[in-house]
Amino acid sequence: MDEAAVARLVPGLGLALPRVPHRGRVGEVRATSAGSSLELHDFRAYQPGDDLRQVDWNAVARTGEMVLRVRQEEVSPRVEVVLDGSRSMALSPRKAACARELALLTAEVAGRQGLTPTLLVAGARPERAQGPACRAALHATTFDARDDLSASLARLPPLRPCGLRVVVSDFLFEADLPALCSRLSRGAAGLFLVQVLDAEDLDPSGGEGARLVDSESDAALEELLTEDVLAAYARRFAEHQRSLRAAAVRARGALLTAPAPDALAALVAGPLRPLFVAGGGA
Amino acid sequence: MSFGFPWGLLALGALVPLVAAYFLRRRQKPVVVSALFLWRTPRPRAEAGPRWERFTREASLLLEALAVVAAALFLADVRLGETARTRHLVLVVDGSLSMSARGPDGVPVLEKARREAAKRVEEDGATQVTVLASGVTPRVLAGPEAEPSRALAALESFQAMGADHDVMPSLVWAQELAGAGRRVVFLTDAPPEAPALVPASVRWMAFGAGRDNVALVSAQRRDEGGTATVTLRVARFGAGPQEVEARVRAKPGPGAKEGTERVERVRLPDEGTTTVRLTFQGAGDVEVALPDDALPEDGRVSLPPSPIRPVAVGLAEGLAPPERQSLERFLAVAPEVERDGAKEGASPEEVLLFGPRGTDARVTVGAPGKPRTFVGPFFSEKGHPLLDDVQLAGVRWTAGDNPPGRPLMTAGEAVLVSEEEGGRVHLNVDLTRSNVQRVAAWPVLLGNVVREARRTREGFPRRQLTLGEPLPVVTEAGARYTLVGPGGSRPVFGAGAVDLPPPSGPGRYVLERDGDEVDSAEVLALDARESDLRGRGAADVAARESSDEEERGSAPGRARWPLVLLLVALVADFYVTRRVPHLESQTPRR
Numbered sequence: 017m018d019e020a021a022v023a024r025l026v027p028g029l030g031l032a033l034p035r036v037p038h039r040g041r042v043g044e045v046r047a048t049s050a051g052s053s054l055e056l057h058d059f060r061a062y063q064p065g066d067d068l069r070q071v072d073w074n075a076v077a078r079t080g081e082m083v084l085r086v087r088q089e090e091v092s093p094r095v096e097v098v099l100d101g102s103r104s105m106a107l108s109p110r111k112a113a114c115a116r117e118l119a120l121l122t123a124e125v126a127g128r129q130g131l132t133p134t135l136l137v138a139g140a141r142p143e144r145a146q147g148p149a150c151r152a153a154l155h156a157t158t159f160d161a162r163d164d165l166s167a168s169l170a171r172l173p174p175l176r177p178c179g180l181r182v183v184v185s186d187f188l189f190e191a192d193l194p195a196l197c198s199r200l201s202r203g204a205a206g207l208f209l210v211q212v213l214d215a216e217d218l219d220p221s222g223g224e225g226a227r228l229v230d231s232e233s234d235a236a237l238e239e240l241l242t243e244d245v246l247a248a249y250a251r252r253f254a255e256h257q258r259s260l261r262a263a264a265v266r267a268r269g270a271l272l273t274a275p276a277p278d279a280l281a282a283l284v285a286g287p288l289r290p291l292f293v294a295g296g297g298a
Numbered sequence: 299m300s301f302g303f304p305w306g307l308l309a310l311g312a313l314v315p316l317v318a319a320y321f322l323r324r325r326q327k328p329v330v331v332s333a334l335f336l337w338r339t340p341r342p343r344a345e346a347g348p349r350w351e352r353f354t355r356e357a358s359l360l361l362e363a364l365a366v367v368a369a370a371l372f373l374a375d376v377r378l379g380e381t382a383r384t385r386h387l388v389l390v391v392d393g394s395l396s397m398s399a400r401g402p403d404g405v406p407v408l409e410k411a412r413r414e415a416a417k418r419v420e421e422d423g424a425t426q427v428t429v430l431a432s433g434v435t436p437r438v439l440a441g442p443e444a445e446p447s448r449a450l451a452a453l454e455s456f457q458a459m460g461a462d463h464d465v466m467p468s469l470v471w472a473q474e475l476a477g478a479g480r481r482v483v484f485l486t487d488a489p490p491e492a493p494a495l496v497p498a499s500v501r502w503m504a505f506g507a508g509r510d511n512v513a514l515v516s517a518q519r520r521d522e523g524g525t526a527t528v529t530l531r532v533a534r535f536g537a538g539p540q541e542v543e544a545r546v547r548a549k550p551g552p553g554a555k556e557g558t559e560r561v562e563r564v565r566l567p568d569e570g571t572t573t574v575r576l577t578f579q580g581a582g583d584v585e586v587a588l589p590d591d592a593l594p595e596d597g598r599v600s601l602p603p604s605p606i607r608p609v610a611v612g613l614a615e616g617l618a619p620p621e622r623q624s625l626e627r628f629l630a631v632a633p634e635v636e637r638d639g640a641k642e643g644a645s646p647e648e649v650l651l652f653g654p655r656g657t658d659a660r661v662t663v664g665a666p667g668k669p670r671t672f673v674g675p676f677f678s679e680k681g682h683p684l685l686d687d688v689q690l691a692g693v694r695w696t697a698g699d700n701p702p703g704r705p706l707m708t709a710g711e712a713v714l715v716s717e718e719e720g721g722r723v724h725l726n727v728d729l730t731r732s733n734v735q736r737v738a739a740w741p742v743l744l745g746n747v748v749r750e751a752r753r754t755r756e757g758f759p760r761r762q763l764t765l766g767e768p769l770p771v772v773t774e775a776g777a778r779y780t781l782v783g784p785g786g787s788r789p790v791f792g793a794g795a796v797d798l799p800p801p802s803g804p805g806r807y808v809l810e811r812d813g814d815e816v817d818s819a820e821v822l823a824l825d826a827r828e829s830d831l832r833g834r835g836a837a838d839v840a841a842r843e844s845s846d847e848e849e850r851g852s853a854p855g856r857a858r859w860p861l862v863l864l865l866v867a868l869v870a871d872f873y874v875t876r877r878v879p880h881l882e883s884q885t886p887r888r
Contacts, residue, residue: 235334
């Protein structure tokens, strides 16, 4: 994991938070609820028990009625980063490093943005870290789950309502993708599926016979990697991507595919631009 | 399916390292992928059940195994079909005695023929061999279509001891066994007399050599009383010695204490034969041996005792005194006749009984009825054995009523001699009024009667025969006979005098009736035409017609389809395992 690259990128980035109202702890982001920020939200008649400090005395003077200023609440939204801990994420060192870097970058940018980052690692032994502990948790992450993300989610603590949920995985498994995306978007104001793919996932090499072994189940398949076989793989991969993208859109989310061989900066400037915005604005 | 070279199947052993290498190679190259389901072809059926597709993924292994099998089949010289791949060779070996002759190098001609037969089988690549032995009666030594090793083994144990014969029937038979377009090889010891008459597909190979030879051409033994008389005829063929020593050794007989051995010096004329007659007292088997020469087999004979079997003769009651006296005078001097045989226990069928007309006697003598006297002309059935040398000139023959049966001699309307179907003979003569008993015709006629009675006795009329002679035998009706010889036993069909075909080889032949020995005869390995080795020689006369194999090419050639199969398998394997060009430039696999 290239933490230096992450550190270089964090100052100039911000998470693209959704424009819908947020909920969360008291913070700097205007929330959907009324609160104590300086932004005026509404007026209403005073009711017993209301904070007298919010009474608009000018209006009282003009109208003779007790009018209360309702201000918008400022909250600090939660950002959940869910990292797929299955063995396929470690198909190559670069793929594992890329996944860690993206998760760390998301958490770091969120923290710098005043949000509350929470890291959930869906591995064989689920991990949960918050705030600055995310970095250490990522260091300790081993991609060792012998099942895919849809199965390992069951081992995680329940996903809590949050402002933004970023799921880092390769999403290369057979599952009910619409149901998975729907589950991942539940309680989140925004959902990003960051798909980290190895070069072999995108364009496998061929030309000879091979014994293909599934990274998670160890199931084997004897195959001659001829042109026809590779073309069939490409067709099925494209079809899988289409299904995944459609499922993400239906869940009001977005699928961002990050080729692991690419540098982190190139990824941020390229396929991950919808997630990271320049300048650090919310 | 058959294999010309079964050892070639050992190449199938290459399958073991091939399969091992195949699996080892695969285990050395596991490729971990993120999503195996993207590689797997979706199937409409469930995953369980037979998985033919799984086999198809092993196409490379199967193709390589197919190539190994094809190579093994080619090396093993696989043959499919009857006509396409079998090579049938028919060998005909001359079975005559001269094949046993030694050449100048001391090697028998038959041995050379054996070597040539093995050579022919090897060079022609024959897969099936039929071996015939020519002879008066051709016979199969091996086959039809036997394995080459068995055929050559049968030829190895074969002894050529047959008589001189015409080989054409054997060659024609061999041609039929071989089939159209196939070659027949005839192995003999003399070039063909008329090459144009040799069947077109026969290759005539002779390995003989012209040699001088001294041989026995006949040997007879006759035992009368305790005296054995041995008569030998010795001939010289070519410029051999003027004189040879015949060593005759008589083993002791049942009553003798020791045998006798004589060395007889025999002078040989330039042409013709020399006859030697020797007598021995109380002798058992008599062995005769001439000095070894080119053909030793024809200089040795063994003559077992051959006692004469006298004809039992009886005179029935009722014969008129003149007839009885006349018959007794004849029987008193007739050789090999035993009077009153019926009294000594001989069966009635074996006794030649003379009696008056009207009795059951086999020969009736008498002329009942009105006598008629004839002085000629007499008419007799020409060629009938009973009337051989019977001259009736000057004879006055008084006959009575005509006897029954087929007339053999007549005068006017009178039947003088007749013969019934069962062999009964009637002599219609009144000896008191005739003078026939005082001329030579009378003993000759009676002698013919006795000779015919001797001929119709059960057994072998002749006890010693030479090669190629038909084997006469007399059997009785209603009994089952078997002839047992060196070559096995065979049933004898027919009753009465039967001429059996010449025996195939020398040896002792026994006639058995219902399992009991009746009589025996000795066939001697003597044949003057076979002993004459002057016309023998070496020759190799090619067949006038080329065989189908020759038209297809001199080399036997292996089947080519395994090679084609091998090539196809290799090309297909190369295709399915070809490298994808644009992928080779990528990063090497982990």
